[in-house]
Amino acid sequence: MNNADAVLSKNKNDLDESKVIVFLGRTGSGKTSLFNLLSNSNQPLGNSVSSRTKKFFYKKFHDVTYIDTIGFRDTENENDHKLKVVLFLKEIRNGFDIIFYCIRMDVFTSDEANLFSEVYETVLTRKAYDNSCLLITFYTRPDIDEVNTLDSAERQRLLDEFRCNNRYSEILDYFENRIFFIDIKQEEDLNNYSFGSTKYIQYKALNDMIFERKQIVYKHLNQFIEYFFPERFDCENMKTMRDIIYRNDELEQQLNELRDIVSDVANERATTNFYDILRFMPITNMFIDVFGMS
């Protein structure tokens, strides 16, 4: 771990004064790449398949604190993950200012749209829309500067193209001026090629293009960060862990069953054996969390 970056839980007081930006999104959607670009960091990137970032990181740079998060729907089950995000976000004592929600352009599917709505409905609440900005990553077309320029014809054309996809029209209408198209592909390590070889020259040209596109993204996002000042999102607005857990019928049923078993054991009417209780181990931690929280 880089010294300048730190696991957030070590000192949350650092977050009190600066503007706070949180990256959210599915595993492999480019959160850490953006975090690195904007906060001048060098956190390891993932391979888009398995989850890379396992901890929440933050770094303050130019009076803005950037927070990188673990990706949605990684190896753990979804509910568990959401609980982790809630617990974590709730610990940002003074709330946060901007959420950069990342979605890969090449997987702009209904599944992604559902995940997006679910995160806002069940975790953050819709109030967080006011603080959010949609980052559509893996944008490959050449007109990356134009599509990020508000009111440009290219941007309108692209947004109309997206609007044809009904699942997103509501989101696009809402975020209209808070959508950015991002391409921050990782540069090739030229040290792997002998200087002056054909491969070296090819990759050098590719790296120059990647660098140029990164600079464009950097320029637009920094302009946005500078001018976008929503009212700070108070983490107390988020759904509680209890809300999230009880939304899931299966878990609710399991919790009821567990309560019955515990009550049988307590009243010495136990008809169940040890293995019945072990069966509930994965949710026991959540159970403790729920009742330990309030």
Ligand SMILES: Nc1nc2c(ncn2[C@@H]2O[C@H](COP(=O)(O)OP(=O)(O)OP(=O)(O)O)[C@@H](O)[C@H]2O)c(=O)[nH]1
């Ligand atoms: N071409 C392209 N590649 C990208 C872009 N954003 C990220 N990548 C690549 O996608 C892979 C995953 O990127 P990360 O930034 O690690 O994604 P993440 O959202 O932090 O992933 P987790 O930490 O697993 O949740 C890396 O190989 C990046 O180089 C982009 O906008 N364009």
Ligand SMILES: [Mg+2]
């Ligand atoms: Mg990451």
